[in-house]
Amino acid sequence: MRYVGRVPGPPLNRFVDDIYCLSGVPRHRRVLVPPMPSAHLFINLGDPVRLSVPDPAVPAAVLVDAWFTGLWTERFLLEYPARVRLVGVHFKPWGLSAFTDIPADELRDRYVPADVVWQRALARIRDRLGEIVSPAEALDLVEQELRSRLAEKPSHTLNLVAQVGTRLERSHGAIPVAALSDAAGVSGNHLAAQFKTHVGVTPKRVARIYRFARLILSVDARVPVDWAEFAHTAGYFDQAHASREFKDFTGHTPTDYLALRRRHPAQDRFPPDAGPMPAE
Template sequence: MEYLSRVPEPPLDGFVDDIYCLSGEPRHRRVTVPPMPSAHLFLNLGDPVRLVDSDPSASPALFTDGWFVGVWTRRFVVEYPARVRLVGVHFKPWGISPFAGLPASELRDRWIPVDAVWPRSLDRIRDRIAAEPDRVALRLVEEELRSRMVSPRGLDLVRYAGRRLETTGGTHPVGALTDAAGVGRNHLAAQFKTHVGVTPKRVARIYRFARLILSVDARGPVDWSALAQSSGFFDQAHFSREFKEFTGHTPTGYLSLRRRFPAREGFPPDNGPMPAGDFLQDDRTS
């Protein structure tokens, strides 16, 4: 499976990390996606894709066309078909707010059909991009986003604080964010819930974990204590609990999995997500 990516022109690049296309036969049909600092738009141009929540009370979802996914605070599994063609958008945590037209809290830990957010739009968008080469499809999706972009009230504050968390890998103290912005903690938290879906503390937690997991080099020995401390974890027990919660594995088990199934170098979908194994043994397939 190939990954073709486009970083949009300003001002979209302040809200979108990249617009991309996945196409071809996937190396792994089932992939566990841990919490990452992003929200998503998926436009499926191939066979159905199945999403399975790690919360056993949530039903799996089968998507044939398109859906939005908000910031996710727990892991989930993507089950790909034998062949994939999917165009997606990686929004920054606050990046979905100018395009969704609803509070980001309504998208937290949820996948919602595109037409529920952009009424009567999905068929038009898919028809427009389906027959185009991948590079053209990415440009057309960028044009669609540009045409829908608005400036919601309070978003500048969230962008300012979010960028601090992004550039420090989640280690910037939340209290210092409120001091620098000249607002109260409750006000900042309320704005984050509106535009991100979660609090600044939760965003910091996700950035911190992403920084750690992307620093792991499974090709050699891993000093978990040093890696955890450099990523802002100063309590080893807390680190171990959070690692298991976010990946479904202990650090040792995760390292074993990565060595059995090495990430493809330069292939972003392998950098955070990982092949799904034991997690799906209960495989809610009904």
């Protein structure tokens, strides 16, 4: 499967990590996606994609056309078709709030059709994408759509969350929330309320996800792994704390994860393999 991605320029890069195209035959049809610091837009130009969660009581969703997901705080499973043709956007945890009026907590751990968020836009976007062959042109089109929908002047509260969230991102979740609220000149309760509005969870939960992302993205399964050192570097209290978090987020112990990655190595410079993993 081919990946072509782009980090947009200002001011989109305050709210968007990257825009990308996936096309071709996937290396793994079923992919487990742990909680990562992103919300998403998927525009599917191929056959349906299935999305499910670990709870067997929750039926799988068959996703066609396009859909948004907010920040996920639990792992989920994507099952790709035999051939993939998909255009997507990775938003920063607070990013969707700059492009929609839907409260972020209504999108947390959920997938919703794109037309629910961007009314009557789906057919126009998909028709134009369907006429495009070049991935670069597809990325241009989606970037133009995002720029047209970005508020000219984000609200004061969204600016607050983006400022604090950027500090969490750069520190990989290592800055205490009390220090963040003090630096921003607001109370901890006010900051938590604004994060719930614009992200869907508290800053403490966002910090937890950034910390886990640093842990899993820094592990190289091709060499011996010192989990105690990785846990310390990622900001965990100790190795046991990191192991519990790892099992909670991925469903695997660190040892089982290494065994999985050694059977199915992540492809270098292929972001869809960074964090997400094959589901056996």
